[in-house]
Amino acid sequence: METTVLSSSPRLFPLYRAAVLRRPHGSGLPGRSLRLDGVTIDRVHLAEYGRVCGFRLRDELPATYVHVLAFPMALSLMTAADFPFPVLGLVHVENTIEVLRPLTSSDTFSLSVQAEALRPHPRGMQLDLVATASIDDSPVWRGRSTYLRRGPGNSDKSGKSGLSAVGPPPASAVWRVPRRTGNDYAAVSGDRNPIHTSRLMARAFGFRSTIAHGMWTKARCLAQLEGRLPETFSVSVAFKTPMLLPATVEFSGPSSGPSSGASSGPSSGASSGPSSGPSSGASSGASSGASSRAADGFAVHDRRTGKPHLAGAIVELDRADPDEGAR
Structure with missing residues (x-):
């Protein structure tokens, strides 16, 4: 694959x-990746991201923070003329993040982004x-975001995620998520999809009001578990x-x-969820040369209706074994 x-x-x-x-005309995914070297952390931005998502002020980067840094590169690929689908209308349905080594605000690293695994789905294409x-040159963090392009479906159910929420489990925290959360997260993440920031545009897309970003919700979940997460881990979510x-x-x-003994953390805090829309679930993260243990689940439900x-x-x-390297 060519690298730019x-x-x-x-x-x-x-x-x-x-x-x-722009109107896309590609028939397949772009055969190139984008790379940016010498990435450093703006501590003021990191602190604001932590405030919006509920993280404490600390030197170690939240697992979801690198996703925000990679977002402009991902959007650059998705708005290119050879990308097969228009960005407007793509639904973010799943996200898996692997922390292979904790990153800190003093680290300098390279970021690369590529599109892969175009495949049929019962509700369109993913x-x-x-x-x-x-x-x-050694991977220390990886994020995989799965998008759905709605359209004619495929009867094969293999695209369905193993992550499900069957009825609301007992709650360990209640979050009151204010209306401004969509605008606050848009400001720190760069994801300014108007369904998160404009009631008028949200209604045009069939929502009664603005909706939370899915990646905000994921970040807020990890903030709830902060201080109890393993040093290296995979966290997968399905946006419902x-x-x-x-x-x-x-x-x-x-x-x-x-x-590894992480519990649900302090029970407070407003949170607003990353964008989604109806979706299928997230795949569970495979480690890059690292072995994994049993999974522990978490969920966010509407308090009144119980909807996930x-x-x-x-x-x-x-x-990972140092002789094996990361795949």
Whole structure:
């Protein structure tokens, strides 16, 4: 696969303009990846991201933070003329993140993004955007976002996720998610899809009000478990029904903590969910050369109706054998 090396992170405004105006004509996924070297952390931005998502102020990066750094590169691929689908209308249905080595605010690393695995789905077509952070050519973080393009379906059910939420489990925390959450997360993430920020546009897409970003909801779940997560782990989520803002939701987490004794953490905090829309679930993360243990589940449900907004699982990873390397 050809690699295009960028000199800086793509600017978002031209990409959003391209998302509206450009008509894709590709028949397959772009046969190239984008790479950005010398990525450093803006501590002011990191602190604001932590405030919006509920993380404590600390040197170690939240697992979801690198996804925000990779977002402009992913959007650049998705708005290119040879991308097969228009960005508007793609639904983010799943996300898996692997933390192969904790990253800190003082680290410098490379980011690469590529599209892969275009495949039929019962409700249309799916594809993955895969982002990888590397230090000295060794992967230390990987994120896989699965998008659904609705259309004629395929009867094969193999695209269905193993992550499900069958009835609301006992809640370990209640979150009151204010209406501003969509705008707050858009400001720190760069994801300014108007269904999250404009009630008028949300209604045009069939929602009664703005909806939370799916990746905000995932981040808020990890903030709820902060301080109890394994050092290296995989966390997979399926975005279920949209979270209409404002909302009151319940978080349900493992009673003894993800794979290594992590528990559900302090029970407070507003949170608003990353974008979604109706979806199928997330695949569980496979480790890059690291072995894994049993998974522990967590979920977010509407407090009044019990409808699921997110279902997830965390798996502790063993560090890869240094002679084996990361796949």
